[in-house]
Amino acid sequence: MSVSVLGSGAFGTSLAISLTGNGSVTLWSRDQDQAHHMQTARENTQRLPGVALPADIKVTSNIDQATKADVLLIAVPMQKLRDALQAQASDLAGKTLVACCKGIELSSGLGPISVIQQTIPDARPALLTGPSFADDIARGLPTALTLACADDSLSLTLQHDLTTANLRLYRTTDMIGAELGGALKNVMAIGCGAAIGAGLGESARAALMTRGFAEMQRFALMRGARPDTLMGLSGLGDLVLTCSSELSRNYRFGLSLGRNIQFDTHTTVEGVATARAMTEIATAEGLDMPISTTVADLSSGAYSVTEAIRALLNRPLKEE
């Protein structure tokens, strides 16, 4: 099996490292200088410092070379996915494309699978998602992920090809559920970070995670997901990880909001655009999503943390 990872950020680099024992691995960067630096320094100093790139990984900025592989993992941020696919559309036609991003596209309200289907209609799409920090994967720590794919035979092949000694993949055919679990947990992680950053305590975080999970289920079921998918790695599993660890960028962004301090605007924080997308869809569908709406307002600066707390606590009392 040969695999190329398109997108040399933290996650793409970690997946390339993890897959080196399984066959030939190419890591593609859109930036020629960055690709050259990684190829010679054997480290992604910009996005995943401190982890050596195994000698077997070929790093390139040549898309023709990269797209020769049997399987292409697409590891770019959700809001960049459409542009990234469109820019390479002719090279990607007919390929097996495994999206590795988590989010809802703000301009369309679609998840990664649908964006692939729109931009590269004859591609064979799948999604890799679930609780995993790039650093953990790169260091070979045990991780379990969800592989979502509608085509059973392709799904079995990918599960076999992408599983490693430390990376265990579970299959599902519920692509909508897997997409939304990964997308929506980032929104809740921002909320939890804000609560902890503002000193509201662990009980507040538990309440936000639980009621946030109820919102995730409500939203995902409305869009046709299966309830059990949300209970799995791509939903509950990733929610627990992301809402409780400072390794998460979404959680750290929330912490900065709660503490009223600046956050590096170059850092990828998927939950900000997804909160906005989720809120717009929920409003159009008449779905009650108070935490997501509050996170969207908090992230955009429309609400202060004090206003956000007031908005959530002053809602009418209801049954659980």
Ligand SMILES: NC(=O)C1=CN([C@@H]2O[C@H](COP(=O)(O)OP(=O)(O)OC[C@H]3O[C@@H](n4cnc5c(N)ncnc54)[C@H](OP(=O)(O)O)[C@@H]3O)[C@@H](O)[C@H]2O)C=CC1
């Ligand atoms: N980091 C993690 O622990 C995990 C991340 N993910 C998901 O993976 C996705 C990517 O995240 P991550 O790798 O961490 O992000 P990073 O911010 O570390 O890297 C993003 C990468 O995408 C590249 N990129 C951006 N736009 C384009 C484009 N149009 N064409 C080609 N390449 C592009 C960037 O290139 P450039 O440097 O040139 O801008 C950069 O290499 C996200 O959806 C995230 O939720 C999932 C699980 C874990």
Ligand SMILES: O=C(CO)COP(=O)(O)O
């Ligand atoms: O998706 C992740 C963990 O599963 C990574 O989370 P962040 O994007 O918040 O760092």
